[in-house]
Amino acid sequence: MSLHPLIRSAFVLALVTAALPATATRFEVQAGRSNSNGHGTNTAFVEAVFDEHRIGTTRFSWSPDVSLGWIDGRHLANDNGRYTMRDSVALLAAGARFHFGDAGDWYQPLFFSEQLAATNRTTHALSSHYQFVSTLGWQAKHFSVALRHISNGGLHRPNTGETMALVGVAFDI
Incomplete structure (x- = not known):
């Protein structure tokens, strides 16, 4: 499989990221386990979350959010169709992270993010080169957990x- 969709998306993402202000950039290095059809594998992400912006006069805020991720392949005995789980997948995603509340509120560290991603390979789990990424998580100053x-x-x-x-x-x- 070609890296073409991932390279094209990386170029667009680089242009968009260059236009964003570099102030208040949060970098996260994330690792964990991914599951698809009852089969687990390792996964890792590097994520950059940029300066927060209020949405009008509401208590909601959003931040530009970009990610580079890796989902390891799986070696399954019955994996012999067109779409297998053998290949590892790299992905590049961009979107927004949303918060509700003010800085002192107990629930403000909770977040929801939505991103569009491009992948370098297709698998049984991710059968097209473009994906939606939805994340629900909690962030502290130097720590985060997410689904x-x-x-x-x-x-x-x-x-x-x-x-x-x-x-x-x-x-x-």
Whole structure:
């Protein structure tokens, strides 16, 4: 499989990221386990979350959010169709992380993010080169935990998706 969709997406993401202000950038290095159809594998992400912006006069805020991820392949005995689970998948994603509340509120560290991703390979779980990434998590100053689901939203079959639990360390630059 070609890296073409991933390279094209990386170029677009680099242009968008260059236009964002570099102030208050949070970097997270995350690792965990992903599950698809009852089969687990290791996964890792590097994520950058940029400066927070209020949505009008509401208590909601959003931050630009970009990720580079890796989902390891699986070696399954019955894996012999067109879409297998053997290949590892790299993905590049961009979207927004949303919070509710003010800085002192106990629930403000909870977040939801939505991203669009491009992958370098297709698998049984991620059967198209473009995916939706949904994350529900909690972030402290230097720590994060999250549940993430990656899927093409049923746009192409098979579509079992990847669901993962991640733990991360974070630092601000």
